[in-house]
Amino acid sequence: MHQVFADTILVGARVITMNPRQPSAVAVAIRGGRFVAVGDAATLMELRGPRTVVEDLHGACITPGLIDSHMHPIQGIELAVGIDFGGVRDPEVFLAMLRAEADRVADGASGGWVRGWNVDYDVFSTLPMTAAAIDAATSPAPAFLMCFDGHTALANTEALRRSGITGARTFGDTSEIVVDERGTPTGCLREDSAFDLVLRTAPEYTRDETLERVRGILGGLSASGITGGCIMDGNPGTLDLLDELDGEGPGGTATSVTRAESGDPATSEAHETVSGLPVRIVSAMAHNPGYDEERTERYLAQRDRHGARWRGGLVKLFNDGVIDTGTAWLYEPDTHGDGNSSFWADPAEFERVVARYAAAGFQIATHAIGDRAIGTTIDAYVKAGVHSRRGAPHRIEHLELLADRDLARLAQFGITASVQPLHMQWRKADGSDFWAERLGPGRAALGWRVRDMIDAGAPVALGSDWPVAQTDARIGLAWARLRREPGNPDAPVFEPDQVLTPYEALQGYTVWAAQAQGDHDLGVIAPGCRADLVVWEDSPLDVGADDLLNLPVRTTIVDGQPLYAASAA
CATH class of the missing domain: 3.10.310 (Diaminopimelate Epimerase; Chain A, domain 1)
Structure with a gap:
């Protein structure tokens, strides 16, 4: 029988697999961009061939690659222009x-x-x-x-x-x-329709400038261990851009190497992308109120578009705005008397659009921050069916204020809660921030109920919402565990009963994030799964949350290929 050898074997590691059937290991073997074996070094070395690369990690930690479940790397470059305030x-x-x-x-x-x-x-x-x-x-x-919130x-x-x-x-x-x-x-x-009137008159990036900036932002993600993410905006042109960045289009292959000396991973100019997408992307297209039949049909026709490291099949809707300015949709008005309206002039049209995309097999992600927006989104999903053609559950993005009645329904129907705990960084201990002041102390104490979601059995995924918050996944992990500013033990802790364990936070950025986008061969280190992984200097489960930001990432690997390597300096 012909012996099948591994392309790469990593030994001497502490492997956190996120696989309940085999929670830990000390070695992994990779072939053809997938894990072929996970276990002990002696067994895996049987897969060593004349061309196999064997690397001893000397006690470093391996986890699945991190997935940012909500980001705007393309739309973000149009908004994150000029002075960073x-x-x-x-x-x-x-x-x-x-x-x-x-x-x-x-x-x-x-x-x-x-x-x-x-x-x-x-x-x-x-x-x-x-x-x-x-x-x-x-x-x-x-x-x-x-x-900061883009609204x-x-x-x-x-x-x-x-x-x-x-x-x-x-x-x-x-x-x-x-x-x-x-x-x-x-x-x-x-909101977009208003400020787009000004943006149309402002200078725009050329195509080459857009490609360069997006390539830099995506390349920077791997410096904190991110190997994939969901783009939560866009249109068919976004998919064209991803196809161009991918380099090969459907069925093609693309590799890139990114190295960094230092700096913000989202903006550092010390990244050099050779070719292709440096991270795996699921990209939405945003369907807004007022889109006519011709535009809707054009969007529906994009469902199956994909490349080597990206795919579509996701539509993004909005059901409200934000609490801070009174545009979130609430069961009860805020302290200014606002919060009474859906994002849609005709809320029934929202339900019809959900049904249209659900029937076409799309996964649906809906921005819903206020409790009533969340509740009516659940209503629409239940009527339309809560799973996409690929089996991925529909999602709700943000869920900053969640009512008990809807918490139970999230779990009952298996609708994913895509949450960004690091958005709490704009809150103040005395409740004088715009968000808390509009809610009042009673409702503000119900913000970002991630612990309750998990305990209720609701699917949860974590992300940044860049450029709203930092792309560095270590910051997101820390906020999920601390619910306060990392590195500042004296900072206020918001709802301490809602903190996550280190393992739960990591699940939110790995296996749960993968399941949220319908990928069961990502976010887990197991034979047959895609070889997307991070090599850390130490275990992110053992390092204190305040020290996570300083936890070095040695290497980030996608499809078995190193796409980021820390400087040896």
């Missing part, structure tokens, strides 16, 4: 940064626009969220600033003028051009 809460500092940027672009740099992103709502606790408040700092340049933007007077925004407009969703008592636009723009 992350961590800025002082209005004077904010305005000073705007003045400096206005000076920089005065000679035409950046197309002459003042752009910024990751703006904390707390800046506007004392500074009005109006064009007038930033005009002096930014004029004569047009300015467009995106808040609210602020434009200055010149940007409004160039965009032809002179008053309120009616959209097919709950997007809003905020106006004053005279009907004059204030500069505050809520």
Whole structure:
């Protein structure tokens, strides 16, 4: 009989398999991009052939590759432009940064626009969220600033003028051009349909620039052990871009190597991608209110598109906005009397769209932050059937405020809760942040009920929502375990009864995340599964949550190929 040899054998490791039938091992063997054996070194060395690469890891830890269940690496580059205002809460500092940027672009740099992103709502606790408040700092340049959650933007007077925004407009969703008592636009723009009016007039990236930036962002993910993720936005053009990045298209092969010295893995320029997609991608297309039949049919026709390391078959819907600005859909109004509306002008149309895509075999992911948005999304899924053609359960994204009645139904019907615990980083201990203030203390104490979801038996997946929050999966793991700022033991712990164990947090980024996208051969180290893995300096289960961010990733491997290797320096 012809002997089959492994391509690679890794020995001397602590292997966390996430496979309950074989929780741990010390060696793995890989052939053709899949695990062929998991166990002890002596047994696996029987698969060693003349060309087999054998590497002794000297006690390093192996886990399945991490999966970020919710991110926006393509749409994000359109929004994460200009000044990163992350961590800025002082209005004077904010305005000073705007003045400096206005000076920089005065000679035409950046197309002459003042752009910024990751703006904390707390800046506007004392500074009005109006064009007038930033005009002096930014004029004569047009300015467009995106808040951290991507749901609210602020434009200055010149940007409004160039965009032809002179008053309120009616959209097919709950997007809003905020106006004053005279009907004059204030500069505050809520949701995509409103702020897209300004973005259309702002400078755009060329195709080559877009490819370069997306390649850099995706390449940076592997520095924290991420081997895959779900893109939660897009259109057929997004799939075209992924196909181009993939390099080969359907059935092709693509490899890349990424090395990093240091820096933010999402933005570091120290990454060099050779070719192909450096991570495995499932990409959604966003269907918004008002899409006509022709556009819907075009979207439906994309269901089976795929490449070597990406596939479609997922549609993204919105059922509300965000709590911070009163656009989340709640069972009871917030403290300002807001929270009474679906994202859809006609909520029944949401149900019809869900049914249409479900019947066509798509997996559906719905943005639902408020409790009523979650409840009505569950209603629509149950009516349409809760599983896609590939068997993947439909998903709900965010679930920041979840009612008991709907917690039980998530578990009953097996609907995935895709949650981002690191979004709690904008909360304040005294409840004065915009999110908690609108909910009041009673409902704020019910935020991000991940522990309750798991205990109830609901499927859970974890992610970042980049550029809303950091891509580094170690930060996400730490927030799930701590529910406070990692590295700051004195920081407030939000709902300590909702913390996850180290193993549960890792499940949320591996096996559970894979199951959420319908992949049962990912997120687990077992024979026959895809060889996506991370080699860590130490076990992420043993390292304290406060120290996770400093846990080195030695190597990140996709399809058995090293795509990231830490610098030997």
